[in-house]
Amino acid sequence: MSEPILRVERLRKVFRYSNPDPNSNTADMWFSYLLGLLGKDAGPFGAERRTVVALDGLSFEVGWGEFFGVLGPNGAGKTTLVKVLATVLRPDSGRVVINGHDTSQETARVRASISVVPAAGWLGFDSQLTAGRNLEFWGRIYGLDRKQAHERSFEALKAVGLEEWYSESPGHLSSGMRQRLAVARGLLFHAPMFILDEPTANVDPAAAYQIRDFIRNELNRGLGQTVLFTTHNMSEAEQLCDRVAIVDRGRLLARDRPSALVAALPDRVVEVRLPSRARDALREIRERGIALHVTDYFEGEDSGRLRMQLRSGVDEDSVDRALSSAGLEASSIRRVQPNLEDVFLHHTGRRLDGDA
Ligand SMILES: Nc1ncnc2c1ncn2[C@@H]1O[C@H](COP(=O)(O)OP(=O)(O)OP(=O)(O)O)[C@@H](O)[C@H]1O
Numbered sequence: 001m002s003e004p005i006l007r008v009e010r011l012r013k014v015f016r017y018s019n020p021d022p023n024s025n026t027a028d029m030w031f032s033y034l035l036g037l038l039g040k041d042a043g044p045f046g047a048e049r050r051t052v053v054a055l056d057g058l059s060f061e062v063g064w065g066e067f068f069g070v071l072g073p074n075g076a077g078k079t080t081l082v083k084v085l086a087t088v089l090r091p092d093s094g095r096v097v098i099n100g101h102d103t104s105q106e107t108a109r110v111r112a113s114i115s116v117v118p119a120a121g122w123l124g125f126d127s128q129l130t131a132g133r134n135l136e137f138w139g140r141i142y143g144l145d146r147k148q149a150h151e152r153s154f155e156a157l158k159a160v161g162l163e164e165w166y167s168e169s170p171g172h173l174s175s176g177m178r179q180r181l182a183v184a185r186g187l188l189f190h191a192p193m194f195i196l197d198e199p200t201a202n203v204d205p206a207a208a209y210q211i212r213d214f215i216r217n218e219l220n221r222g223l224g225q226t227v228l229f230t231t232h233n234m235s236e237a238e239q240l241c242d243r244v245a246i247v248d249r250g251r252l253l254a255r256d257r258p259s260a261l262v263a264a265l266p267d268r269v270v271e272v273r274l275p276s277r278a279r280d281a282l283r284e285i286r287e288r289g290i291a292l293h294v295t296d297y298f299e300g301e302d303s304g305r306l307r308m309q310l311r312s313g314v315d316e317d318s319v320d321r322a323l324s325s326a327g328l329e330a331s332s333i334r335r336v337q338p339n340l341e342d343v344f345l346h347h348t349g350r351r352l353d354g355d356a
């Protein structure tokens with residue numbers, strides 16, 4: 001196999017800090033300081049040393065031209081990973097090689113190989129200039145000539161659906177529109193690899209569609225560029241990616257094509273529909289320990305629905321029997337295709353969106 005464009009090897013990053021931060025100048029900080037002077041234990045207000053393992057031995061590779069997703073919930077370590085790839089944060093240990101260059105030794109070469117769209121990237125635009133001029137400025141910084149900078153700026157604004165805002169100040173844009181402007185900035189410079197940290201977070205569905213369409217169809221399929229993007233949206237990852245790495249608490253849980261991840265799931269996922277009494281059905285299923293996890297529950301006026309991962313050895317018939325013996329009649333019980341949310345739940349016992 002040829003050398004991949006990105007190789008991440010046993011990456012580890014631990015954050016150590018005090019809470020409250022001794023430099024924070026907050027009331028909590030002063031309270032804890034004064035109690036300390038008096039030689040008293042500050043109790044719940046005391047400064048506490050905290051250690052967070054943000055990346056815990058993460059390894060994976062991305063091949064040239066791949067569309068690769070890093071899927072994980074809040075706090076999984078996605079932004080920390082992106083910062084390490086972008087050479088703005090040094091890992092404690094492990095190694096990253098991008099386009100043949102080591103991020104800890106060949107920073108300039110790595111930076112020339114990637115175009116990064118950071119999360120909350122709307123910071124850093126000048127509201128004295130128009131949106132278009134801001135992009136042109138960044139284009140010039142990236143080394144484009146005046147004409148290229150103008151053309152690319154317009155093309156990038158169009159890609160994120162903001163072409164009509166070319167002459168407006170970024171200060172007049174909503175936060176979702178500013179996020180789109182930040183994505184546009186990343187599109188000015190065509191490096192071999194695009195790295196985008198949650199490019200569709202905080203963006204409405206139509207704009208999210210436009211951003212996805214552009215990065216998948218124009219950048220990746222059209223121009224053949226490699227894309228790594230992070231998301232906590234499992235259906236986005238499932239629909240878009242050639243391959244997905246599912247991460248949680250800095251660890252890799254699984255990595256493969258979305259269809260292969262789903263196919264490898266040993267658990268049977270079923271959907272039960274009922275004309276009524278879905279709540280009773282839920283209780284019955286919980287009491288009998290039939291399901292490993294109930295992943296969806298809905299009770300309406302004249303219909304109800306339950307979706308669940310079944311415990312091993314349990315099938316649709318056992319669900320039917322259990323419900324019937326409790327006087328509940330399902331209108332249908334059918335096996336359904338699992339999704340990446342089911343894969344995440346299988347590995348962690350938790351939902352991707354954080355609800356248990
Ligand atoms: N500068 C920092 N100092 C201390 N802890 C940090 C710092 N940056 C991140 N962390 C911690 O590291 C862990 C991973 O954070 P990170 O921002 O990488 O997660 P994430 O996957 O990007 O989450 P989100 O989906 O919320 O953006 C979290 O527990 C976070 O609290």
Ligand SMILES: [Mg+2]
Nearest residue numbers: 078079080119
């Ligand atoms: Mg993040």
